[in-house]
Amino acid sequence: MRLTPASELEARYKKLQVLMEPAGLDAVLMIQSADLFYFTGSVQQGALYVPVSGEPLYLVRKDYGRARMECGLREVHPFKSPKDIPGRLADFGYPLPTRLGMELDVVPVALFQRFQAVLPEAKVSDATPLIRTVRAVKSAYEIDIMKDAALQVDKVYQRAKEVIRVGITDLELAAELEFVARKEGHQGITRMRAFNNELFFGHIFSGADSAAPAFLDTPLGGIGVNPSIGQGASYKTIKANEPIIVDFAGAFDGYLVDQTRVFCIGGLPEPLRQAYVDMYQIQNRLKEIARPGVTWGALYDDCHRLACELGYADHFMGSKGAQVSFIGHGLGVEIDEYPFIARGFNEQTLEENMTFAFEPKAVYPGLGAVGIENTFRVAKDGLKHITFSNEELVVL
Amino acid sequence: MRLTPASELEARYKKLQVLMEPAGLDAVLMIQSADLFYFTGSVQQGALYVPVSGEPLYLVRKDYGRARMECGLREVHPFKSPKDIPGRLADFGYPLPTRLGMELDVVPVALFQRFQAVLPEAKVSDATPLIRTVRAVKSAYEIDIMKDAALQVDKVYQRAKEVIRVGITDLELAAELEFVARKEGHQGITRMRAFNNELFFGHIFSGADSAAPAFLDTPLGGIGVNPSIGQGASYKTIKANEPIIVDFAGAFDGYLVDQTRVFCIGGLPEPLRQAYVDMYQIQNRLKEIARPGVTWGALYDDCHRLACELGYADHFMGSKGAQVSFIGHGLGVEIDEYPFIARGFNEQTLEENMTFAFEPKAVYPGLGAVGIENTFRVAKDGLKHITFSNEELVVL
Known part of the structure; x- marks a missing residue:
């Protein structure tokens, strides 16, 4: 502490x-x-x-x-x-x-x-x-704490590989992963600044549930265990050949990191398999262009354009009609800090030691969602990973 | 659902x-x-x-x-x-x-x-x-849901008896109990209305930590895993002959119940042992006097007077200087609803089918806290228990 x-x-x-x-x-x-x-x-x-x-x-x-x-x-x-x-x-x-x-x-x-x-x-x-x-601009002290939180979400990721199997519910999976995080010192409370916004560890859901839109300003929402919550894990049972999303906020000594990985049992059907590859490519584009001095909006525009070129105009960052206009969000003490990697932020620029999560995601209603999310630090010469778990689609 | x-x-x-x-x-x-x-x-x-x-x-x-x-x-x-x-x-x-x-x-x-x-x-x-x-006044539909939430906290209580042992930390105990609740459908998010107030399942802590005051308007606070949280379980290790508090909010299908039980390994020292008996007696007094038509403030005054008569003027509902001016709180969708069983509420009266938690607690700085909490429904002829776990001090 x-x-x-x-x-x-x-x-x-x-x-x-x-x-x-x-x-x-x-x-x-x-x-x-x-x-x-x-x-x-x-x-x-x-x-x-x-x-x-x-x-x-x-x-x-x-x-x-x-x-x-x-x-x-x-x-x-x-x-x-x-x-x-x-x-x-x-x-x-x-x-x-x-x-x-x-x-x-x-x-x-x-x-x-x-x-x-x-x-x-x-x-x-x-x-x-x-x-x-x-x-928005973190000190070395703050970044060290966020690295501790990244170790925590890596343990969650490792545990997910052991726990996921056909027949357990999304809620059971969530409970197992929350249990690991908590024993690793997860502080439980995940602060979100915007009115009415709340988050419980993150979003763990599978198959079509991962494509269900919700009230939160997030690309994925989920059904939740009841309508008073309206997001996150539900009682749905995990099956083979569907995406299982582990979007998890580590929270240690007051600081948050955010990481998403996708798991599946026995491989994903198209178009989801290809979409995972393409979302990863959008993350690579971000890494090529993100530098101190670039505007938040320029990062959004460039990555959003690539998503459209790759064929995701109606699937990127939400299902058609429920798409959000950001791809990344600053985080630290709260999960919705500056910088907003979002449409229209054409004045504010990245600065060294800003930290943000970037989460390109593709959503197919009735089928599911895939994508990747990491938390980065802006260094002089580009982005450095704070979250670091293996980035491949995990096929179990 | x-x-x-x-x-x-x-x-x-x-x-x-x-x-x-x-x-x-x-x-x-x-x-x-x-x-x-x-x-x-x-x-x-x-x-x-x-x-x-x-x-x-x-x-x-x-x-x-x-x-x-x-x-x-x-x-x-x-x-x-x-x-x-x-x-x-x-x-x-x-x-x-x-x-x-x-x-x-x-x-x-x-x-x-x-x-x-x-x-x-x-x-x-x-x-x-x-x-x-x-x-504040619940329908039969709502009370049925709260009874489901009471089943959930009873499972938490049963599990606590299995898990508590010398050498585990308060955080490990909390993680185990949260895990049980979550698998039973706990919705994770526990809503509290007052500004800046937040709660993560409840308060699980032991020994002197249970007497540590915190920012929340609650009789007990706890140290928490870090100062950004500032309440609840910490990394303290559980020892013999100290109180272990399991103050847990069940949360199911949008509704909350609140229950506190005290556990110990090998018996409690005085004055804590006697204080448990006396807090239980204050709950009994409440049951004698709580009826539709009685003011919230009258309930508070009567029970507070009894606490003072029993010698708890400086220990009741917080340590001296950090005492709160309520003994109970309505609950349902949020944990801080009407009725407030609190000082000064001399106009508003209990009505049939109001639900509230009542939590007489005694706090001894440096030593710990004890008390009991149940969630009740106001019936025509008095209070009915919604939470129902065994009310004796649990000596392991």
């Missing part, structure tokens, strides 16, 4: 402060767990106040002792409710903010109103794009 | 409509997954529009086919974005709402603003108290 070093925390809030000045913000006030973990090392009930210059204040309602133990910031103080914030700021000689950033993509309206009521002079804007920009 | 019957859905939205009229609402617009599951039977990306009279409209962006398959409402229609709402309402002859209810406790500010922009005439207020009021 790692405690985030104080030097990491200092580098992080200073990067945020650099972005706050041109954005015209006096301060950013954060309350969401993923952001608190990143900027404080601890996920207590409380608020982190980052002024445009000077020390951040971590104000903690529950549990203050835990925050003191886990958080490497200098200023960690108890508070009871948003009402205490003006007084706390005065204690530190900080003026009340007039231009305040908050996480408007995740903070609920009612809670926002409580903060707004005690800071009535503050014009509040969305600080999440700045927070995401800081979080 | 159950699909919510149309008759259930109809009864639910009609109950909501009855509450909307005195609240002065023209309509309620819901977008959060738990509420969508309850009122539509399906959790797609979309919005449910419930007018004060007439048929609700379920407008679905992704995946419309899934919504058609899973939702028993008459009016299920595709839409692309909030911008389409005025047009869709016009299609059905519904006027634009002027007094609109939304889930302001969960809807993020940025998303709310998109809805507000297309319904500029609507004065929006928080519909969550009405939604929670409807959801």
Whole structure:
């Protein structure tokens, strides 16, 4: 178990402060767990106040002792409710903010109103794009943790080869693989930022179920064990000659990696067999072109064009009518971070030490889906693998 | 796997409509997954529009086919974005709402603003108290599902007796029990409504770790496998003569139950042994007094007073300084529903077929925690158990 070093925390809030000045913000006030973990090392009930210059204040309602133990910031103080914030700021000689950033993509309206009521002079804007920009570029410390998470998903992949057989259900397979991950220190909770989005380890399903669309903004969805979940493994029984998808998020010491491999018993029918080869080719194209400085949208456009040239216009990244407009997603503390390897992101560019998952997938309704997914780090000269399991279609 | 019957859905939205009229609402617009599951039977990306009279409209962006398959409402229609709402309402002859209810406790500010922009005439207020009021009273259909979830946690309890031994870690124990639950159809995702609150199966921990406070509004917290999680099982090794807590949320076909049992190897030291007996006595007091018509706050006050009389003023429902002001919580689709058996709820009363978990617990920092938790249904003549595992302290 790692405690985030104080030097990491200092580098992080200073990067945020650099972005706050041109954005015209006096301060950013954060309350969401993923952001608190990143900027404080601890996920207590409380608020982190980052002024445009000077020390951040971590104000903690529950549990203050835990925050003191886990958080490497200098200023960690108890508070009871948003009402205490003006007084706390005065204690530190900080003026009340007039231009305040908050996480408007995740903070609920009612809670926002409580903060707004005690800071009535503050014009509040969305600080999440700045927070995401800081979080997108990982430190060596963060990348080391993601490598540990990659070891975890490799163990899941190895176990899948032992467990998969005709007659077990997708749910039984999922349970076996989740069990392995958990014993390897998987943290259980997999954070996803977008409203209503949730994920339980990943997506493990077979045959036609792997082509079932769902509510999530993901290329594959699955049926799930019931409609309240509506995604992932179901009670379907695994058969020979159908794709078995193991799309699994490793989660260790607060960081995520994402990997997909396809298994089958006795070989895949066409067009699925060829589609696996072609999705692998699209990953190779990505590796040829992804460099610091390339726009996220250019990566998407190039790989999407190749998918269309290869004949997947109606099958790429979802079944026709349910296709998503991305092929990859940044990840770290959350699974939907910057960069978005997605249509229309023509301004933002890859930077060294960004990390993202890339998941070209082809979907055939009634038949199934295939594809590959790896988590990469952007290096000076191109992509480096963080996930590393064997990339061939696994025929059992 | 159950699909919510149309008759259930109809009864639910009609109950909501009855509450909307005195609240002065023209309509309620819901977008959060738990509420969508309850009122539509399906959790797609979309919005449910419930007018004060007439048929609700379920407008679905992704995946419309899934919504058609899973939702028993008459009016299920595709839409692309909030911008389409005025047009869709016009299609059905519904006027634009002027007094609109939304889930302001969960809807993020940025998303709310998109809805507000297309319904500029609507004065929006928080519909969550009405939604929670409807959801608090369960139908026979819902209670049957919760009984299935209770079977699941009993299997977890039985397995715990086989698995617990000196030398395994809390995490290994958790992994074993999660594995059992999952094979029994546990849906994995355990929904909690409050901002930043999250739960992974429950809380499994031993000895001093069981007394560690955490950020969650729960009597026990635990250390967790890392500070990004900050709750639940850790890598601590189980020893003899310490409490081992198995606080586990069963989750089946969309519904939750919550049960806590305490295990130990070779008996507990004082004061923990006596505290278990006394927490059980507090559960008995609850059973004597809980009836339709009693206020939630009166239940809390009475049981809290008994805890103080028995000597637990500084140990009840958390360690001193980290005590929570509730002893029980409603549950169903989410684990933090009405009724709140909590301080200060002196107006709202128990009603027949409300369901709640009651969890008197005593905490001794450095030593550990003990207590009991069951999920009950309110019947005409008192409480009926939904969870039913043997209630004695399990000495192995």
